[in-house]
Amino acid sequence: MNLYKAHFVHPYTQVPLIVYFNERDGLVTFEKDEEILKVIFQLKQDLLTNDDFKQNLDQATNMCNTQYPVDTFKDVYEFLDKLGIESTDIQFKQVFVH
Numbered sequence: 001m002n003l004y005k006a007h008f009v010h011p012y013t014q015v016p017l018i019v020y021f022n023e024r025d026g027l028v029t030f031e032k033d034e035e036i037l038k039v040i041f042q043l044k045q046d047l048l049t050n051d052d053f054k055q056n057l058d059q060a061t062n063m064c065n066t067q068y069p070v071d072t073f074k075d076v077y078e079f080l081d082k083l084g085i086e087s088t089d090i091q092f093k094q095v096f097v098h
Helices: 034-043 045-049 051-064 073-082
Strands: 003-009 016-022 027-032 093-095
Touching: 016 034, 016 051, 016 073, 027 034, 027 051, 034 045, 045 051
Parallel strands: none
Antiparallel strands: 003 016, 003 093, 016 027
């Protein structure tokens, strides 16, 4: 399996996310970057009570519940561009799965 991942902050919700591209299956998936969120919450504890940020987290959760079909890295970058994420702002690294 050729699996790649990249970290970014969603441009509209400001939620840190991880994007995965499974090249073999042609799928892009997202997950909230829990490690970064933990650090953010430690630094800005008031975010836990901020209704706007909680709503943004909910939107990110909905985004993470779906797999998006793509065929190539070019398609991945085009898809991310439609979400408002510049291809120059994101760098994929291969994940080695045992």
